[in-house]
Amino acid sequence: MGPLIPNGVIPIEWDNIIAILIGIVFGFVLEASGFSSSRKLAGVFYGYDFAVLKVFFTAAVVSLIGVYYMDYLGYLDITQLYVHPLYLWGAIIGGIIMGVGFVAGGFCPGTSLCAVAIGKIDAIIYVGGIMAGIFIFSELYPLFQPIYEGYFYGNVTLEDSLGINPYWFVFIFSMIAIVAFVISDMVRKKTKKIFY
């Protein structure tokens, strides 16, 4: 039956409308859970608030388990799902740059837009920085192109590259998540409480 759009259950013309609706809901949830505060987001790095880690890790694990159960029961064909292509060095370098930006600015790109929506000045400057970065990247694109388009490994998943049974992978991944939550809680208890 699923995925709904590729199998024609929902006409493909609804693509953008659904995307906008999901975007609105996502932004609302981010803001409602306090993710438009750079202090809360930066808390992961300083050890006083692990909400970001917990929320995104939980989301990943829950959706992973849900997708595999739906695949098992035949509601969803997992082979039809989109797998993001892997450009190895592009991903590594981009990840480092984004991580540095995350620590320095206290936002990730999605939450920064969320914070702009509620009028945070630091977020506005942050988004200005993103735009400047995009501009520089576009202008120097010929220079970056070999990294951007090179080291292509296809649309691989961790299960493919590790050659591991996907169900065991899901189980191990959930274990890692729980361990990460426990450790993050221990770290939080040890660090000085900060009110923000």
Place this chain on the structure above:
Amino acid sequence: MVKKKIAKVLAFRYKILAAILILLAGGLVLLPKYQKHEGIKPDELVSNAISPERYMTTDRLAHIIINQDPSFILIDVRDEKSFASYTLPNAINIPLEKLFDEGSDSYLNQNQFDVVLFSNDNFHADQAWILCNRLGYKHMRVLKGGINQWFTTIINPLKPDENMPAAAHELYATRKAASMFFGVVYPEQVKVEAPKIVKEEPKKVITVEKKKKAAAEGGC
């Protein structure tokens, strides 16, 4: 009292959630595995198999070839030897045993063209059709009766006698015209008419009278 009990339970809420997570993830590992059905579903395959779209008549195919319809690919699933001796115009040879070789995939598994499979009759073409449909390839058709039917209907159509309905005669006329397109020569075509000798008319000579030069007159 009740509140206290709830508070007691809620104190363990993260542990309970973690336990649920472990249960669900562990359930995935422990669930009995089954062989997944690949390709299209059986009921879809059956509905494709009984669909009138599956077969294409030789008359329709002749019409398509004559009109040079670009949206069709003809695929000959017979072996190379038969392909070399006779085939339909612009057909591609993909023998049945080489159906899933690397090169043939781009012809079969695509969305742009209608693929017409044919063999001597429709037996091997039908086999190829089933295999391709099972994999979910789209727009597959089979030439009804294959090359044999093609030969008896288009190349060498049976002439109807006087007692047959007008439609049969019309069909014969169409098929005959089609066969002429594919290079069949009929006796009545071969009759050579006596060449007319066209007499050339003698050329008329038109004489142009030249103006006489005027005698020079005095200037200024």
